[in-house]
Amino acid sequence: MEFLRTPDERFANLPGYPFAPHYVQVDDSEGGSLRMHYLDEGPAGAPVVLMLHGEPSWSYLYRKMIPIVTAAGYRVIAPDLIGFGKSDKPTQRTDYTYQRHVDWVRSLLRQLALKDMTLVCQDWGGLIGLRLAGEHPDWFARVVAANTMLPTGDHHPGEAFLKWQAFSQKTPVFGVGFIVMGGCATPMAPEVIAAYDAPFPDESYKEGARQFPLLVPVTPEDPAAPANRAAWETLMKFDKPFLCAFSDKDPITAKAAPVLQKLIPGCAGQPHTTIENGGHFLQEDQGEKLAEVVVAFIRG
Template identity: 60%
Template sequence: MKALRTPDERFQNLPDYDFAPNYLEVDDTEGGALRVHYLDEGPRAAAPVLMMHGEPSWSYLYRHMIPPVVAAGHRVIAPDLVGFGRSDKPVDRDDYTYARHVFWMGEVLRQLDLRDITLVCQDWGGLIGLRLWAEMPDRFARVIVANTALPTGDQPLGEAFAAWRQFSQEVPDFRAGRIVYGGTVSKLTEDEVDAYDAPFPDDRYKAGARQFPMLVPDRPDDPESEPNRQAWNVIRGLQTPVLTAFGAEDRIMAGVDGVFQKLCPGAAGQNHVVLPKAGHFLQEDVPLELAETVLAFIRETA
């Protein structure tokens, strides 16, 4: 599998992102290996809080949440999905599949031997992270679902998602920073916009970012519809505590929190929140409020 690696200098002097990089290698499923980057902050002996990003962001998304969670005594693991951030970027769009992303992130959990995990997942971080929870539930202590879904293609994804998918395929200049900017209420500075663009020096690096919207199961016979149905079958039987924390201004994910509250046994009786003045990228709009929500949930379910 041919892949590109973003030069390190692209990640120098990014605002509020003074974290040491960590790397491991995963099988690319074609006889080679891909380098995956992850942040690993806080005491190594502490139970991990796994923060998973989505499209088209990277671990930079969690830069304001990591310090308060670490200050509370927790370990934070924040990986960059393959194709994003400081992780390697396969150049062929066909190399990106939903199943491979689940496998690659599963390898991160297995290699680091993460257990007693608090999962914080948003956007594609949920589509992948929730599959991992269903695949290895004994590794997870609790789950915070933030502006994400686990679609099976049996229900329409809505006009807002259809518009986003069309835009992602047709826009001539796919700017990750501008996309994140558009998904926030508080808006980013120009330096922050540039930080989201840092992983992508040119279009050759954007195959994953372009392909991700096309991998969301949107019909019953999608290749990943049945694996997601099977994941839901597992999740419906799990007592793992589940909390939903959604941004009030996220039009694409509006109402999906109710699905998790209804179908996840561990969601019953939890203090679910809808955060005002927060869009799709609520980690940008209300990072401290979301961090405190995570910490409170850990305390309540310890």
């Protein structure tokens, strides 16, 4: 599998991102391997909080949350999905599949021998993380779902998502920083926009970002639908603590929280919250608030 690797100098002096890089090699399923980047912050032996980003962001999205969670005594693992951040970026659209994304994150978790994790997931972080929670429920102690869902293609995805999907395929320049800004409820400084653009020197690095919207199951016949349905069979028996912490200004996932709360037993009796003045990327808008919710949930 051919891939590109973003030069390290692209990540120099990013605002609010002083974290040391860590890497593992994951199987590309074609006889080679890809380098996957992750952050590992906080006490080595502390309970693990796994933070999974979505589309088209990277671990930079969690920079406001990580110091608060580690200061509370927890270890944060925040990977960059393959195709994003400091991770390798396969060059062909067909290199990216839902199953491969799940397998790549699964490989990371196995190599780090992580257990009893608190999963914090948003956007595609949930499509991957909730799938893994369904396939490996024993790996997770609790889940925080923020602006995400595990779709099976059996229900209409909503007009807002379909508009985003169409835009992602038609726009000649996939402006990652401006896309993130468009999904926020609060202004973003130019240097922050540039930080979201940093992993992508030009359009050739964005094949994974371009492909992600097409990988969301929107029909019952989608290749990922059977595996997601199987994961749901487990999630509908998942009785460990499960918290919905959605924002108040996200048209794409607004209807998902009630569904999760209805179907997942672990949601019962939990302090589900709506975080005010947060868009789709609530970690960017209200990262400190979400971090406080996560810490309180773990301690509670």
